[in-house]
């Protein structure tokens with residue numbers, strides 16, 4: 448797949464960048480996060496990156512932690528050319544061991560016991576001064592360690608700048624060059640002053656400008672998109688009403704106006720009034736050139752009798768492509784005829800985010816092949832194989848909260864910017880078993896009540912994702928002295944930061960009761976309401 452320069456490579460050309468080389472630690476992405484919180488742009492690449500092939504010159508390099516032992520056969524090692532770049536280098540845990548091992552393999556040995564958890568760090572002063580890394584910080588702090596190996600000796604040319612209860616070499620620095628090593632992890636929140644220490648490195652030592660803000664990024668991206676697309680080029684995209692596609696679409700609109708074409712396919716399993724709402728938001732409020740196609744009948748027809756969740760997903764995905772392609776062809780023909788626009792549709796825009804990019808770049812070990820990224824999941828090959836449409840991914844360097852901040856900078860209303868994620872196959876995967884129009888209506892109404900009550904109680908932003916699902920097994924109930932059998936509504940609300948693990952949201956009891964009351968009274972065909980308290984793992988966030 449060929450992806451254009453937009454979003455991928457441009458940020459590091461206009462913003463001072465700290466390059467993080469990943470040795471496979473589970474905390475590596477936290478280093479980039481912390482730096483960006485300091486308004487310093489940071490990008491991650493695998494530790495095997497050839498320095499000669501870098502498309503930019505970083506202001507500094509951080510070598511991350513990792514699960515290997517540097518002295519092991521097959522352990523990953525950094526391209527020695529990093530030391531010739533002449534920029535400051537900071538090694539964290541494995542990264543520090545790598546620095547020491549390079550100088551002399553005997554510098555690193557297996558420790559007698561693992562050190563995992565808190566440790567008290569003491570910065571050393573020389574002539575009354577601590578090292579620049581610790582400038583302005585307390586002289587003692589609690590830091591977080593996770594290692595089994597240790598330095599046996601100080602590498603040549605280095606001196607100790609901090610010690611801890613267990614590590615004689617908790618932090619080291621080179622006497623002449625800007626090379627530093629830390630045995631602890633400043634990037635985890637359990638390390639006091641960790642962010643301040645990273646600021647001392649990135650801003651103090653590497654002299655990075657703290658100008659990574661979403662306002663600046665927005666201006667840069669708009670200019671990049673214009674450069675890439677040219678005066679006449681046109682861009683096509685599928686939108687869903689979700690945060691990512693809305694923010695990306697608004698950015699495209701700002702850059703190239705109506706030469707950006709957004710298409711929304713109504714698949715019949717969207718939320719209550721959602722299609723109308725997306726039209727209002729994207730087309731009326733944000734002025735985006737939007738085409739809505741109503742495929743709801745065909746989708747619901749095709750879902751008849753399908754019970755298997757995978758089959759539901761496949762069917763919805765496949766049908767979506769049929770609708771989208773048919774519309775794309777119409778738009779392309781219309782675009783080709785319009786003399787004021789004239790340019791061909793050359794690009795396909797996608798709202799890929801940085802975590803997906805990181806996922807494919809992460810260093811997975813000496814033998815593991817690095818997975819290539821494809822978030823395209825089922826879009827026509829013509830649109831992504833580089834022969835037809837070229838891919839444009841303007842959010843490729845952003846984390847979710849940065850996308851939200853960019854949305855605000857673009858003037859998108861807060862409620863939209865803070866929307867919970869919603870799955871592509873919609874409420875079809877929130878109805879257990881076969882999807883019918885009746886069940887879709889029940890799920891929609893129950894979900895609408897659930898979400899409105901959550902908003903009314905002021906809890907929406909504390910919850911990461913919430914919805915009502917339909918369990919089609921019928922439970923007995925008594926309504927107006929009559930025995931009734933109705934569906935069971937399952938309420939699900941979770942909190943999570945990374946969507947990898949999640950906890951059920953702890954609702955005030957009266958809020959749950961009010962929701963239950965409204966659902967059984969207002970949604971015909973429901974006899975019970977239950978709240979799913981399963982955490983992830985073992986549960987998933989969605990039902991199917």
Ligand code: GLN
Pocket residue numbers: 472511512513514515516539540541542593594595596597
């Ligand atoms: N595997 C190395 C050790 O055990 C490095 C650990 C780390 O980077 N967290 O010391």
